[in-house]
Amino acid sequence: MRRILLTGMSATGKSTLTAAIAARGYRAVDLDTDAWSYWVDIVEDNAPGTPVEAGRDWVWRDDRVTDLLADDGDGILVISGCSPNQGQFYPRLDAVVLLSAPECVVAERLAARTSNDYGKGEGEAEAERVLQLIREVEPILRAGATHEIDTGGPLDDVLDAVLRIVTPRP
Template sequence: MKRILVTSVSGVGKSTVVARLAELGHRALDLDSPEWSEWVDSADGSGPTPSQPGKDWQWREDQVRDLLADDGDGVLFVSGCAANMGVFRDRFTGVVLLSAPAEVMAERLTHRTTNPYGKDPEELARSIEFKESVEPLLRATADLELDATAPLEHVVGEIERFARG
């Protein structure tokens, strides 16, 4: 089974992309949900949100390990970004990084309706900081980078082509 990770910092569009992949009939999951992730004590005492001081968002390693152990046919698309996702890098066939300018991130975070994260001014500021500090780390391990300001169907089509390749 091919396993494709779609990643980015908050507000770039990974949840929207993976939801569209699922609508198109692909096996696609958003790991940035309580089913797959949880708040844990932060290694450095900081975190992405003032609502969870000293906590960081991490994938539930036992569940993600089981999910990625499936060696069936087809493609599994997952989206997410978590402090411990590097533990699983070798389980992915490919990693797609979505990127967008900070102004686009801010607009998407403040106006999205599917997730409250980023509406708090401190969370928004932290997300923009992550564009500078975390995105370069994601870029270093990505196999493909896509401009998430392109139309959704274009971004999804590029990810489907990448998975076929």
């Protein structure tokens, strides 16, 4: 099985692309949901990108993600999400695709969201935290990525770029 991770900061298009990939018949799983992730209480250590919220962080459920990636059958599995523990799964992946977008695009998307309230809370403080995380975490994600796609353009163009990675031509 070919396994691909779409990762990136909030509002870079992970969930939108995962749904579009699933609509094309691929097995695609958004890990940024309660079924695959959970909040953990943490002590802030001022490490870059931690935590997502004061005193807590959003992490993937190790057991469930391990089981998901254990399938050795034929086909393609696309997973998406961003978590401080995602690096432990990189050895099981064929590609890690960083989805990025200019900060102005991310800010516009956060303001326009209708299916996810993250980035809209606490006045502008939560949106500012997202932008801070882009500056702190995106370089870390970039270092572990095998590909990077700017998602600031039209969805169809971005989807085509992702699908070229998901199903590479010989």
